[in-house]
Amino acid sequence: MARAVNTQRKAINTAAAWTVALLIFFPILWTILTSFKTEAQAISDPPVFFAFDWTLENYGVVLERSNYSRFLWNSIIIAGGSTILGILIAVPAAWSMAFVPSKRTKDILLWMLSTKMLPAVGVLYPIYLLFIKLGLLDSRTGLVIVLMLMNLPIIVWMLYTYFKEIPGEILEAARMDGASLKEEIVHILTPMAIPGIASTLLLNFILAWNEAFWTLNLTAAKAAPLTAFIASYSSPEGLFYAKLSAASTMAIAPILVLGWFSQKQLVSGLTFGAVK
Amino acid sequence: MNIKVSTLLGACAAAALCTAATAETITIATVNNGDMIRMQGLTADFTEKTGHEVEWVTLEENVLRQRVTQDIAAKGGQFDIMTIGMYETPIWGKQGWLVALDDLPAEYDVDDILPAMRGGLSVDGTLYAAPFYGESSMVMYRTDLMEKAGLEMPEAPTWEFIAEAARKMTDKDGEIYGICLRGKAGWGENMAFLTTVANSFGARWFDEDWKPQFDSPEWNEALTFYLDLMDEAGPPGASTNGFNENLSLFQQGKCGMWIDATVAASFVTNPNDSTVADKVGFALAPDAGKGKRANWLWAWALGIPAGTQKVDAAKEFIQWATSKEYLALVAENEGWANVPPGTRTSLYENPEYQKIPFAKMTLDSINAADPTNPSVQPVPYVGIQFVAIPEFAGIGTMAGQEFSAALAGQQTAEEALEKAQALTADEMEAAGY
Numbered sequence: 001m002a003r004a005v006n007t008q009r010k011a012i013n014t015a016a017a018w019t020v021a022l023l024i025f026f027p028i029l030w031t032i033l034t035s036f037k038t039e040a041q042a043i044s045d046p047p048v049f050f051a052f053d054w055t056l057e058n059y060g061v062v063l064e065r066s067n068y069s070r071f072l073w074n075s076i077i078i079a080g081g082s083t084i085l086g087i088l089i090a091v092p093a094a095w096s097m098a099f100v101p102s103k104r105t106k107d108i109l110l111w112m113l114s115t116k117m118l119p120a121v122g123v124l125y126p127i128y129l130l131f132i133k134l135g136l137l138d139s140r141t142g143l144v145i146v147l148m149l150m151n152l153p154i155i156v157w158m159l160y161t162y163f164k165e166i167p168g169e170i171l172e173a174a175r176m177d178g179a180s181l182k183e184e185i186v187h188i189l190t191p192m193a194i195p196g197i198a199s200t201l202l203l204n205f206i207l208a209w210n211e212a213f214w215t216l217n218l219t220a221a222k223a224a225p226l227t228a229f230i231a232s233y234s235s236p237e238g239l240f241y242a243k244l245s246a247a248s249t250m251a252i253a254p255i256l257v258l259g260w261f262s263q264k265q266l267v268s269g270l271t272f273g274a275v276k
Numbered sequence: 277m278n279i280k281v282s283t284l285l286g287a288c289a290a291a292a293l294c295t296a297a298t299a300e301t302i303t304i305a306t307v308n309n310g311d312m313i314r315m316q317g318l319t320a321d322f323t324e325k326t327g328h329e330v331e332w333v334t335l336e337e338n339v340l341r342q343r344v345t346q347d348i349a350a351k352g353g354q355f356d357i358m359t360i361g362m363y364e365t366p367i368w369g370k371q372g373w374l375v376a377l378d379d380l381p382a383e384y385d386v387d388d389i390l391p392a393m394r395g396g397l398s399v400d401g402t403l404y405a406a407p408f409y410g411e412s413s414m415v416m417y418r419t420d421l422m423e424k425a426g427l428e429m430p431e432a433p434t435w436e437f438i439a440e441a442a443r444k445m446t447d448k449d450g451e452i453y454g455i456c457l458r459g460k461a462g463w464g465e466n467m468a469f470l471t472t473v474a475n476s477f478g479a480r481w482f483d484e485d486w487k488p489q490f491d492s493p494e495w496n497e498a499l500t501f502y503l504d505l506m507d508e509a510g511p512p513g514a515s516t517n518g519f520n521e522n523l524s525l526f527q528q529g530k531c532g533m534w535i536d537a538t539v540a541a542s543f544v545t546n547p548n549d550s551t552v553a554d555k556v557g558f559a560l561a562p563d564a565g566k567g568k569r570a571n572w573l574w575a576w577a578l579g580i581p582a583g584t585q586k587v588d589a590a591k592e593f594i595q596w597a598t599s600k601e602y603l604a605l606v607a608e609n610e611g612w613a614n615v616p617p618g619t620r621t622s623l624y625e626n627p628e629y630q631k632i633p634f635a636k637m638t639l640d641s642i643n644a645a646d647p648t649n650p651s652v653q654p655v656p657y658v659g660i661q662f663v664a665i666p667e668f669a670g671i672g673t674m675a676g677q678e679f680s681a682a683l684a685g686q687q688t689a690e691e692a693l694e695k696a697q698a699l700t701a702d703e704m705e706a707a708g709y
Contacts, residue, residue, distance in 0.1 A: 220331075
């Protein structure tokens, strides 16, 4: 009897989990489906789900019209560069906050987060003018710096939370064995916090990959990443949903694949220390 | 020696060698419209002729406006050519943000540009952007449904006739709606259309002292007419319909009539996309018997931002893309129906182009539009479906939200007009008018 109840509860839980997952995934699924429709089918009312003439025409048009590989390469450099740079800066910062906290550590953490409270457009014009002066407009270097700065508070916060879970005694033991500060961070702390660092890395890579405010405003032809590639398929006069969906699918495909392969790492990192 | 020099000069005159020596790469910001996409596809012809390379930055229309405004105001220099409209050109030209196109060579034949287009893109007689394609608005209707309703569309209909036809064509159970009109809020969306309706009913945005006129009986009459008509003969959810939504409805055979941009004619008559391609007729935008028709005037034009380092190459591109030769090049590659319309007189004199079913109606609609006298009453501004002042984009969109809410049934015409009047008066006062 008890087993029957358990099985039933498990089935309900599974069904609920699938329902929620499908609901969350639905917009992406719809985008992918639309990318295989004709423009007329894409906006037909009532909408069609699967019973349409599947076509690859939109992908053909998008590939012919845009230099996809250039946008992709820019996305990889910008998202990858800003994330790695952010991690390099954030690991020592989070170490000091987690293991040698001062009276003001909590304030500093909150102050860092407060920079995220200002809408990005509030600093658009100053940054734009700065970029003109520094010659960074439409450059990948400029975007790597800006996106790194945008995501740095989140990276520091996440790493700080993970580092707090690591017993300080282990680091102390390393110190007693004569490890230098650098050795302590590189050889002791970092390997122990790998799941946390990996999930921080992945999450920030995804955030930087999808960032569409700065990447649209600070780029033109040379440094434009996949967000600009998607935006270029919206049209004020003419139907565009199918082609836009194809472009969107192509833009999210790499990150979706990356997420798929690293989901175990991501989940274990995000729930790191959750059960104590 | 002399022979050698003259030979070299001759080669230079033939362009290829000399320009190749100073070849530049120009960056052009544009929108994702059919005509622009075709232009991108034909860029090789320009590069072959001049040696200059072109980098395209295609942006969503609103993002484009924001980006080019930001770049031109901050002198960012990211673009050498910008695709701008008839709204921005006179404002930016006056502010000195654009390079004047006053030294175009004789063979470009600037006098061939349609007078309405040239006027709308000039400040004090100086051209600041060259029209790449132009449009007005007109009535597109289903000939079969019109016949079924026992009516015949006149070439120049009145609003009264349109309303009668719309009601007779409507069959809500069969998902046929007599008329599809814009309802989505925005200065370039529902307000573009509603302002033309208001013009034809004798209303205006401002009087000669820049006082907003939404409290006038003419505006009330125009808005009430629109709301009643849409209520009886419009599609459901019309308050979120813009150009693309109505295009889709018309192509699916759900609209009896659609009053919108002339450029839509080529979409609705294209059998690849439209289920009603062979059943579409055209007529001039309606009037209310007051001497003004409800048709707008718009051009997507190419302008050069002041401050670019590549003015010469940019001018060469504009001359190429807006020339008679370019129109012929598109015709040769894609057929006359796909030539960018509404810019040059010579195109409409071309017997080949005259065979296109919507060519004459497009030209007549453009010619019927007068941006300096948009309404029956005198106005202090230029522009038909917009007011060419920097504040208009904000005011137009806010007023558009009120009218869209009225269409959605959230408020009455009177309430919408009252709010539009109040917010326009506030904005104009703040702007120092």
